[in-house]
Amino acid sequence: MITVEEKLSIFTQYLLRKQRELGQEKIGEAKDKCQVLIKLSNDRIAQDKRSIEERNYHVIFRDKNKIIAQGKNNAKNNKLALRSCLLDDFKKTIVNEAKSYFESDLYKAYLKKCIQNVPEILGEHEGLIIAVHEADLEIVKDYAESFLEKYQVEFIELDPLLTGGIKVKDSEEQISCDFTIENLVKENNKVIGLRLEKIIEKQV
Secondary structure, eight states, X not given: OOOHHHHHHHHHHHHHHHHHHHHHHHHHHHHHHHHHHHHHHHHHHHHHHHHHHHHHHHHHHHHHHHXXXXXXXXXXXXXXXXXXXXXXXXXXXXXXXXXXXXXXXXXXXXXXXXXXXXXXXXXXXXXXXXXXXXXXXXXXXXXXXXXXXXXXXXXXXXXXXXXXXXXXXXXXXXXXXXXXXXXXXXXXXXXXXXXXXXXXXXXX
């Protein structure tokens, strides 16, 4: 006959076995949940990493493009500034070189053409004032006698800072025309600039 102690021992062992089985089941469930949580965490970390990398890439790409644009803009501005300096020097060279033609027929023809254009510009004005360098005075007077015979002409000294050519205005100083070498170069600034560009392109 089984004693009470033996029955208690059997029942206790049964309970312990059930508890172990239940504990192992709960441990298994906990492990599975832990694996799911670990996977979710790893996925979230990987997603956050990708987002950070994408943001960093966009920032780097934006900053790179900004730096490139600034570099191109600076290069363009430097090129324009250099071109402007070269153009100024080139025009000064042209003006200085013009001096060597002052005794030539080419310069005389230029003065003649200037005088011939005066009536078209000043029209019906009776009195004219022509500013001219002393060196050019005689030839300009000769042309004035030929082409400006209907005008009363007064001659004055041209500004010594100007290289050559003439300035003409009516006696009331309402209309004036500038035929100086400096103004000729100024009016042909675009043409001179294009020729300078071609010279630079050939040298590069």
